[in-house]
Amino acid sequence: MHRRESRQVHVGRVAIGGGAPVTVQTMTKTDTRDVPATVDEIRRLAMAGADIVRLAVVDMEAAVALGAIKREVGDFPLVADIHFDYRLALEAVRRGIDKVRINPGNIGAEWKVREVVAACGERGVPIRIGVNSGSIEKPLLEKYGRSPTAMVESALRHVEILERMDFHDIVISLKASDVPTMIEAYEEIARRVPYPLHLGVTEAGPGLAAAVKSSVGIGHLLAEGIGDTLRVSITGDSAEEVAVGLEILYALGLRQKRLEIVSCPTCGRCEVDLFRIVHEVEARMPRVERPLRVAIMGCGVNGPGEAREADIGLASGNGVGLIFRKGQVLRKVPESEMVDVLLEEIARLGRTEEPSTTVGAGS
Numbered sequence: 001m002h003r004r005e006s007r008q009v010h011v012g013r014v015a016i017g018g019g020a021p022v023t024v025q026t027m028t029k030t031d032t033r034d035v036p037a038t039v040d041e042i043r044r045l046a047m048a049g050a051d052i053v054r055l056a057v058v059d060m061e062a063a064v065a066l067g068a069i070k071r072e073v074g075d076f077p078l079v080a081d082i083h084f085d086y087r088l089a090l091e092a093v094r095r096g097i098d099k100v101r102i103n104p105g106n107i108g109a110e111w112k113v114r115e116v117v118a119a120c121g122e123r124g125v126p127i128r129i130g131v132n133s134g135s136i137e138k139p140l141l142e143k144y145g146r147s148p149t150a151m152v153e154s155a156l157r158h159v160e161i162l163e164r165m166d167f168h169d170i171v172i173s174l175k176a177s178d179v180p181t182m183i184e185a186y187e188e189i190a191r192r193v194p195y196p197l198h199l200g201v202t203e204a205g206p207g208l209a210a211a212v213k214s215s216v217g218i219g220h221l222l223a224e225g226i227g228d229t230l231r232v233s234i235t236g237d238s239a240e241e242v243a244v245g246l247e248i249l250y251a252l253g254l255r256q257k258r259l260e261i262v263s264c265p266t267c268g269r270c271e272v273d274l275f276r277i278v279h280e281v282e283a284r285m286p287r288v289e290r291p292l293r294v295a296i297m298g299c300g301v302n303g304p305g306e307a308r309e310a311d312i313g314l315a316s317g318n319g320v321g322l323i324f325r326k327g328q329v330l331r332k333v334p335e336s337e338m339v340d341v342l343l344e345e346i347a348r349l350g351r352t353e354e355p356s357t358t359v360g361a362g363s
């Protein structure tokens with residue numbers, strides 16, 4: 001897939017743009033001032049697969065807490081989300097934050113912006129300009145309405161301030177809750193500036209609707225080669241945001257899944273409780289050291305072919321199943337043992353060094 005060329009910035013150990021792999025971000029929902037809870041949340045999100053985590057910095061106490069949080073999570077990349085108050089940005093940078101999200105046009109006097117830019121420049125901390133369709137400046141709203149053009153012009157105003165100060169470690173986001181608006185805005189800004197883009201559909205709502213909206217909006221742009229990092233926004237657990245973000249990347253081949261489950265949709269031929277088997281395997285899946293493809297199939301008609309192609313396969317039928325390992329039948333098991341035997345084999349093969357036959361490089 002051809003990707004738009006963009007300037008590269010570094011969020012601590014993680015690169016954004018310039019051909020770096022697309023990264024998945026999310027935000028903590030804890031009070032940043034509560035250091036132990038925030039550290040636990042960051043660790044949980046990192047385990048879920050987040051590459052970068054953003055924290056809301058609402059006051060000076062939260063900005064100061066970033067120091068202790070950074071010490072606990074080591075080099076895991078963190079972003080401070082700050083609105084208006086330049087002192088919070090300065091403190092966050094002083095405490096070792098890896099990136100700041102703040103809109104320079106909202107900071108106030110130019111000397112305040114210069115101080116933030118100088119601090120970020122000195123420590124190599126990039127700034128994300130985050131424009132949301134809901135908070136566009138009044139003059140732009142009057143001129144363009146709540147439109148993709150208004151969002152782009154708003155972002156360009158902020159960009160121009162940073163460029164005037166010779167600061168170019170910029171990331172831009174243009175989020176809207178309306179998917180076509182967000183797509184158009186990102187397409188336009190991608191033509192106008194060389195900076196990496198952080199993709200997102202804002203206020204996407206709960207669960208399924210949010211996942212679909214984000215997948216359509218973010219997925220459409222990524223398929224066009226636009227976008228360097230993303231955040232799925234869901235009213236719910238942040239780990240869910242990470243899971244959906246990763247699935248978008250897997251679906252487009254921008255990242256390789258370590259464990260891919262291929263399961264049939266079931267039909268009238270299915271003679272076992274395949275939904276239960278798949279859900280149990282998914283829920284109890286062990287961590288693996290290398291990519292694996294696992295096929296779980298419902299009958300002896302189409303099942304064996306797919307099961308044979310996978311690293312580990314189950315072709316079930318009539319209350320029993322054949323377990324395959326790399327194309328060879330390992331054993332026949334009753335339905336009651338299918339999940340345990342599959343998990344055993346996944347754990348065993350997932351630990352070995354032999355290269356997978358079907359899946360490429362790891363995530």
Ligand code: SF4
Nearest residue numbers: 264266267270298299
């Ligand atoms: S594998 Fe068998 S049970 Fe599953 S959908 Fe295909 S034919 Fe139906």
